[in-house]
Amino acid sequence: MTTSGFRPTHVVPRHGLPAWEGPDPTRPTVPLDPLLPVRLVERRGDWGHVLCSNGWSAWVDGRLLVAVPQDPPAADGPEGRAADPRPLLARAERALARYRDAVEELMGGGLDGESFRARTRGLRVGVVVDGESVWLYDPGQGRWVYGDGTRLSTYAVDDAPAGKPGRAPARTVTPTAADPGCAPTRVVTPDGDR
Known part of the structure:
Protein backbone atom coordinates (compact mmCIF):
# COMPACT_ATOMS: atom_id res chain seq x y z
CA MET A 1 0.00 0.00 0.00
CA THR A 2 1.33 3.43 -0.88
CA THR A 3 1.33 6.46 1.38
CA SER A 4 -0.70 9.60 0.73
CA GLY A 5 0.96 11.81 -1.87
CA PHE A 6 3.12 9.03 -3.32
CA ARG A 7 2.41 8.68 -7.03
CA PRO A 8 4.21 5.74 -8.68
CA THR A 9 5.48 6.06 -12.23
CA HIS A 10 6.44 2.39 -12.60
CA VAL A 11 6.11 -1.04 -11.02
CA VAL A 12 8.76 -3.70 -10.58
CA PRO A 13 8.41 -6.61 -13.08
CA ARG A 14 6.51 -9.68 -11.89
CA HIS A 15 9.69 -11.62 -11.02
CA GLY A 16 11.20 -8.87 -8.85
CA LEU A 17 14.28 -6.82 -9.64
CA PRO A 18 17.87 -6.78 -8.40
CA ALA A 19 18.80 -3.47 -6.78
CA TRP A 20 22.01 -1.61 -5.97
CA GLU A 21 23.01 1.14 -3.52
CA GLY A 22 24.32 3.22 -6.42
CA PRO A 23 24.62 2.92 -10.20
CA ASP A 24 27.44 0.41 -9.71
CA PRO A 25 27.09 -3.39 -10.07
CA THR A 26 29.58 -3.98 -7.22
CA ARG A 27 27.21 -2.46 -4.63
CA PRO A 28 24.17 -4.81 -4.51
CA THR A 29 21.41 -4.38 -1.96
CA VAL A 30 18.09 -6.09 -1.17
CA PRO A 31 16.15 -6.90 -4.38
CA LEU A 32 12.80 -5.21 -4.98
CA ASP A 33 9.62 -7.26 -4.58
CA PRO A 34 7.53 -8.21 -7.62
CA LEU A 35 4.96 -5.59 -8.71
CA LEU A 36 6.20 -3.07 -6.12
CA PRO A 37 5.06 0.46 -7.09
CA VAL A 38 8.02 2.85 -7.43
CA ARG A 39 8.69 6.37 -8.62
CA LEU A 40 11.52 6.84 -11.13
CA VAL A 41 13.38 9.96 -10.03
CA GLU A 42 16.62 9.83 -12.04
CA ARG A 43 18.29 8.04 -14.95
CA ARG A 44 22.00 7.51 -15.65
CA GLY A 45 22.45 5.52 -18.83
CA ASP A 46 20.51 2.27 -18.31
CA TRP A 47 20.39 2.79 -14.54
CA GLY A 48 17.26 4.12 -12.86
CA PRO A 73 -3.30 14.95 -20.68
CA ALA A 74 -5.73 17.80 -20.16
CA ALA A 75 -7.40 19.07 -23.33
CA ASP A 76 -5.57 22.39 -23.07
CA GLY A 77 -2.16 20.75 -22.48
CA PRO A 78 0.41 19.83 -25.12
CA GLU A 79 -0.09 16.57 -26.97
CA GLY A 80 2.32 13.86 -25.93
CA ARG A 81 3.93 11.37 -28.29
CA ALA A 82 4.42 7.71 -27.53
CA ALA A 83 6.31 5.07 -29.47
CA ASP A 84 4.18 3.98 -32.42
CA PRO A 85 3.79 0.17 -32.47
CA ARG A 86 3.17 -0.02 -36.25
CA PRO A 87 6.82 0.02 -37.47
CA LEU A 88 7.76 -2.80 -35.08
CA LEU A 89 4.67 -4.79 -36.10
CA ALA A 90 5.62 -4.36 -39.79
CA ARG A 91 9.21 -5.49 -39.07
CA ALA A 92 7.89 -8.58 -37.25
CA GLU A 93 5.58 -9.38 -40.20
CA ARG A 94 8.48 -9.15 -42.67
CA ALA A 95 10.72 -11.36 -40.50
CA LEU A 96 7.97 -13.96 -40.09
CA ALA A 97 7.32 -13.92 -43.86
CA ARG A 98 11.04 -14.51 -44.53
CA TYR A 99 11.03 -17.46 -42.13
CA ARG A 100 7.82 -18.88 -43.61
CA ASP A 101 9.29 -18.62 -47.15
CA ALA A 102 12.43 -20.46 -46.03
CA VAL A 103 10.33 -23.22 -44.37
CA GLU A 104 8.21 -23.58 -47.53
CA GLU A 105 11.33 -23.94 -49.65
CA LEU A 106 12.88 -26.43 -47.20
CA MET A 107 9.70 -28.55 -47.07
CA GLY A 108 9.38 -28.39 -50.87
CA GLY A 109 12.90 -29.74 -51.33
CA GLY A 110 14.36 -26.47 -52.67
CA LEU A 111 16.69 -26.06 -49.69
CA ASP A 112 18.82 -28.48 -47.73
CA GLY A 113 19.36 -28.15 -43.96
CA GLU A 114 22.61 -26.19 -44.33
CA SER A 115 21.04 -23.70 -46.76
CA PHE A 116 18.01 -23.33 -44.50
CA ARG A 117 20.28 -22.53 -41.52
CA ALA A 118 22.25 -20.01 -43.59
CA ARG A 119 19.07 -18.34 -44.85
CA THR A 120 17.55 -17.99 -41.37
CA ARG A 121 20.78 -17.16 -39.47
CA GLY A 122 20.38 -13.96 -37.45
CA LEU A 123 16.63 -13.82 -38.04
CA ARG A 124 14.85 -12.99 -34.76
CA VAL A 125 11.16 -12.37 -34.32
CA GLY A 126 8.85 -12.51 -31.33
CA VAL A 127 5.17 -11.63 -31.12
CA VAL A 128 2.57 -12.48 -28.48
CA VAL A 129 -0.94 -11.08 -28.87
CA ASP A 130 -3.50 -11.44 -26.10
CA GLY A 131 -6.58 -9.34 -26.73
CA GLU A 132 -5.58 -5.68 -26.71
CA SER A 133 -2.11 -6.49 -25.32
CA VAL A 134 0.90 -7.26 -27.49
CA TRP A 135 4.50 -8.17 -26.66
CA LEU A 136 6.94 -7.59 -29.52
CA TYR A 137 10.63 -8.39 -29.73
CA ASP A 138 12.69 -5.49 -31.09
CA PRO A 139 15.92 -7.07 -32.41
CA GLY A 140 17.43 -3.65 -33.20
CA GLN A 141 17.24 -2.65 -29.52
CA GLY A 142 17.58 -6.16 -28.03
CA ARG A 143 14.41 -5.80 -25.98
CA TRP A 144 10.83 -6.97 -25.58
CA VAL A 145 8.25 -4.19 -25.61
CA TYR A 146 4.68 -4.23 -24.34
CA GLY A 147 1.93 -2.40 -26.22
CA ASP A 148 -1.71 -1.65 -25.58
CA GLY A 149 -2.50 -0.66 -29.17
CA THR A 150 -1.46 2.99 -28.85
CA ARG A 151 1.98 2.98 -27.22
CA LEU A 152 4.96 0.79 -26.45
CA SER A 153 7.04 0.46 -23.30
CA THR A 154 10.08 -1.71 -22.58
CA TYR A 155 9.13 -4.98 -20.87
CA ALA A 156 12.46 -6.87 -20.79
CA VAL A 157 15.96 -6.47 -22.24
CA ASP A 158 18.66 -8.84 -23.45
CA ASP A 159 21.63 -7.44 -21.51
CA ALA A 160 22.59 -6.02 -18.11
CA PRO A 161 22.64 -2.27 -17.38
CA ALA A 162 25.51 -0.35 -18.92
CA GLY A 163 27.20 2.84 -17.89
CA LYS A 164 29.43 3.85 -15.04
CA PRO A 165 28.71 6.56 -12.47
CA GLY A 166 29.56 10.01 -13.77
CA ARG A 167 29.99 8.86 -17.38
CA ALA A 168 26.46 9.23 -18.70
CA PRO A 169 24.33 12.34 -18.30
CA ALA A 170 21.89 12.18 -15.40
CA ARG A 171 18.28 13.00 -16.12
CA THR A 172 15.70 13.91 -13.52
CA VAL A 173 12.34 12.55 -14.62
CA THR A 174 9.10 14.34 -13.85
CA PRO A 175 6.27 11.82 -14.36
CA THR A 176 3.45 14.29 -15.08
CA ALA A 177 3.01 18.02 -15.06
CA ALA A 178 -0.26 17.50 -13.16
CA ASP A 179 1.59 16.01 -10.18
CA PRO A 180 1.72 18.76 -7.52
CA GLY A 181 5.11 19.42 -6.07
CA CYS A 182 7.05 18.24 -9.12
CA ALA A 183 9.67 20.56 -10.53
CA PRO A 184 10.07 20.87 -14.29
CA THR A 185 12.21 18.21 -15.92
CA ARG A 186 15.86 19.23 -16.17
CA VAL A 187 18.89 17.64 -17.76
CA VAL A 188 22.11 17.60 -15.78
CA THR A 189 25.48 16.73 -17.30
CA PRO A 190 28.24 15.02 -15.27
CA ASP A 191 29.93 18.40 -14.62
CA GLY A 192 26.66 19.91 -13.29
CA ASP A 193 25.76 22.15 -16.26
CA ARG A 194 22.11 22.42 -17.21
Missing part, protein backbone atom coordinates in the same frame (compact mmCIF):
# COMPACT_ATOMS: atom_id res chain seq x y z
CA HIS A 49 17.06 5.59 -9.36
CA VAL A 50 13.70 4.66 -7.84
CA LEU A 51 11.87 5.79 -4.72
CA CYS A 52 9.53 3.39 -2.92
CA SER A 53 6.38 4.47 -1.05
CA ASN A 54 8.11 3.91 2.32
CA GLY A 55 10.89 6.37 1.43
CA TRP A 56 13.51 3.71 0.64
CA SER A 57 15.41 4.20 -2.62
CA ALA A 58 17.65 2.07 -4.79
CA TRP A 59 19.24 1.90 -8.23
CA VAL A 60 17.89 -0.64 -10.72
CA ASP A 61 18.09 -1.51 -14.41
CA GLY A 62 15.68 1.22 -15.46
CA ARG A 63 14.88 -0.52 -18.75
CA LEU A 64 13.11 -3.32 -16.86
CA LEU A 65 10.65 -1.12 -15.00
CA VAL A 66 7.06 -1.38 -16.19
CA ALA A 67 5.46 2.03 -16.76
CA VAL A 68 2.25 2.81 -14.91
CA PRO A 69 -0.39 4.40 -17.15
CA GLN A 70 -0.79 8.06 -16.33
CA ASP A 71 -3.93 10.13 -16.53
CA PRO A 72 -4.62 11.42 -20.05
